[in-house]
Amino acid sequence: MRFQAMGRMRRVTAAAMLAMTVSGIALVAHTPALAQEPALVGPAWTAADKAYSAYQAKDYATAAAQAREALRLRPDVARLWLLLMDALDAQGSVAESVAAAKDAIAAGVQDPTLTARLRSQSKVLAQAPSLAANKALEARNPKAALVEIRKAIALVPDDLSYRVLLIYALIADDQIEAAEQAATAAIAVDPKSFLPQVLRGYLRERLGRINEANQDFDSALTDEVLTGPDARDVRLVIADAAIAAGNPRRALKILDPLGDTQDPSVKARRDAASAQDATPSIVPKDAFKTLPVPYQKCRDTPYGPACTLVPATTPPGAGGVANPGFKAADEAYKAYADGNYTLAEKRIREALAVSPSNAAWRRLLIDTLERSNQFAALDAAIGEAIAAGEDDPALLGLRSMAQTRLGEPSAILALKQMAEKNPKAAVDSAKKAVQQAPHAMVFRIVLIQALMAAGQTKEAAAAAASAVEEDENDVLPRILRAYLLQATGNRAGAVQDFDKVLASNVLTDQEILNYSLIAANAALAAGKPDDAIKILKTLDDVKNADVESFRKTAEAMLAHPNRQRPALAAPVPLCQSTNYGIICSVFAGGTNAGTGVPSDPGYEAADASIRALKARNYSLAISEARRAVELSPRNITYRQFLINALSTAGRTGEAETASSQAIAAFPGEVTLVVQRGYIRQKLS
Incomplete structure (x- = not known):
């Protein structure tokens, strides 16, 4: 009798738990569609019960296999698809989890939790090809970048940042018409964003479609997020386009909202446009064909990266032909547009030697040094610009970046x-x-x-x-x-x-x-x-x-x-090197903080692990942390010690697996998700 009663209790518990995801979020009533799902019965219920029991026992392979069997019989049950995704994700098989979500949608399952999970996991998978695309562009291999960024877009088609990266890769590959089409597709993803509209305007101008370009530029300026320095930078980009198209009065009109300012970049455009209005020949008639690419800069915010455009440092016709050093500066400008930063630096330094007070040329030198990753020279050049009176906040941010890159090796x-x-x-x-x-x-x-x-x-x-x-x-x-x-x-x-x-x-x-x-x-x-x-x-x-x-x-x-x-x-400060620089955390230290109490089964091992971690004995720290996790699987701190010890020891693949297992055990802990993101970036 006792055995039978316990068996019924176990089955009732498992069956009840099948009404929720493994992460513990009740799904029975989270959508009307799910609430109306017919109950699981017969072989489908049996397979599902085995799947959940296997997941609870951390036998994720069996859990996935049994979930697939249950879904073969009942593909309409969203919570079974979520169970399958959890089992696959716990094994580190994010790609398979994404494929399962797509299969669910193809089977007609409509569930917001599943859709949200598909999107978040697709974003994780898209990080690797996106990073590879950026590296390929840095290595001046745009064709390889195109292959990778298209993988990212296939995973997350509504992510504007990936589509913008595709535009830049096509420009780098000199596929201007294809880039214009890609910009049109990007606008469809976010019709209100100024970024793809300005890029399409730039591309249409390069193709000689000046009127269409101006329409895009004017539309971009209506984006309500354009304020302060961002609005100033976009107006400079559009003013450059107007000057290159032979329309200096439009350029001056675009600059009007910036007011009476001594900003050297704004002043350079106004001077160039005024000089062009008086002497049109100072800007070549086909200058629009070689208009430099406005590249983007991004900053992290609590809501994700926020990006804007950085104008060229020298507007078309800057300084005029009579200015000393104009020829050298013109050659520097062309070399910069061609990506020949060695020649650009040489020529712009020659120009500055005869006109050291030319702010626009000084900014071209700064941009050239940044593009060529000459951080020591960049720091010095920005210091000279600041000493000359420039107070652009973007310069201070750029100098901070340069100094950080200089100090990172130490x-x-x-x-x-x-x-x-x-x-x-x-x-x-x-x-x-x-x-x-x-x-x-x-x-x-x-x-x-x-x-x-x-x-x-x-x-x-x-x-x-x-x-x-x-x-x-x-x-x-x-x-x-x-x-x-x-x-x-x-x-x-x-x-x-x-x-x-x-x-x-x-x-x-x-x-x-x-x-x-x-x-x-x-x-x-x-x-x-x-x-x-x-x-x-x-x-x-x-x-x-x-x-x-x-x-x-x-x-x-x-x-x-x-x-x-x-x-x-x-306390225990722990700093690690990642693809995004060094990241640091601080943990509670000592034998009675962060590791448990003597009565805790994993206490002794956890205490030994943290002492080994302090002593930088990573092999011992890892083995003891593993033992602590095995003895006390519900202690999140023990799992954190294991992940940190593995990552610090350079065993990144194992750290990624440990973090996935920790997320499966503690699905609501954001710190674990962020940490796994860093680890996966390091793996890519």
Whole structure:
């Protein structure tokens, strides 16, 4: 009787769970169509039950096979398709998961969750060909870029950024007519965006279709997102097109909304247009055929990349034929348009030698150095421009990028030296990186990490204070400064920093947990259990052994004020090199923070893993983290240790697999998804 009853309970539980995705989101009533799905019965129910049970047992291959069997009998059930996708994704088979979603849609399944999953996974798959396309363009291999970017568009056809990249690849391959058609397709994806409209206008002008080009340009200027510097840059691009088409008065009209400004780029266009109006011959009649490509610049925002266009540094006819150095500048302009940056740099330097105050030519030098990746020379050229009075914010951003690229090798060397257990050398390398790029926060975190590893606590505190001054809103240097302030005897200052960090509204769930544990440990170490309890109250809904351990310790200290205080545990800064530069995180450290409690099955292994990670013994850190995960599979921190240890040790493929398994176990944890994205970019 007992065995039969337990069997029925197991089957009822499995059957009930089939009414939701593996990620735990109830699907029974999330759409009217799904609510009307006939119940699973017979062989379909049996196969589905086996599929879900196998998934719960982490036998993802069996789960996928049984889900396919259930779908063979009931292809109309959306939740079974989602179960199949989860099983495939847990095995790292994102491509197969995407194929399954497409099969579901082809079978007539209409489900918003499935559609959203298809889109998000397609975006993940599209990252690799997109990155490959960018690399091919950098290597001046547009044909290879075209092959890759078309793969990305096939996966995410409504992503405007991929379609814009296709336009640039076609331009690089000198397929102007095909690029114009691609721009038309891009406009269909987002009819209101100025970006594809300006590019199509540029291409139509290159093809001699001036009136159609002007219509595109005028339409682009109606985009409501065009404000401030972005609007200024687009108007400069359109003004250049008007000058090249022999219409200087249109150029001046386009520039009118920018007002009376001393902006050297705006002034250069006005001077060129006025000179052309008086002497049309200073601009060749067919200048529109060689109009330089307006390339795009993008910046990250909370809603994804925001892109605009960067105008050429020299408008057609800039300076006029009588200007000293005009011939050299003209040759530089043509070489730049042809992608011959070596010749462009040589000629524009010759022009500047005779006209050093020509701002437009100085900007051409800056653009040429940027395109040729000469970051030291670029930094120097921007410094000269700023000294000459230029205050364009874009220049400051460009200089920050150049300095970051200059300092990156030193920062990467510092990480390597810490891995080799040579923190003193790492300190020197990290200091060099910070000197080269004082505005790059990640380099400052690397320096703090190196100083802490070298036991230079006071120096680390000073470095953290300097980092906070650099950016008061960045929580990473502040959480480290909070610990270091307390470690050097300033508890009051530490409390202020902890409070500000925990009040931030941009933290992920994993960051909230780690930073709260760091702050609670500091409170306990200072003999302030009431403060620790207050901090931990925000984590009441978090099922985490560390939180419970800290809470019990705080309650015991309140009951027994003379009880020995826990030691102040150093947080663990962890920086890694990725395709997008160095990224840094901070984890709770110590034997009783971030690793569990002695009663937790995985505690001992996790504690050994974090100590091995601190000592840069990655082989031991990985093996112990694996053991911790096996013993305590529901502890997200143990999985995080395993992913970080694998990634830091260069075992990227294994890290990607571990992150997929972690996402399957904790599907709502955004930090894991972002981390897997970085790992996959590193793999591509």
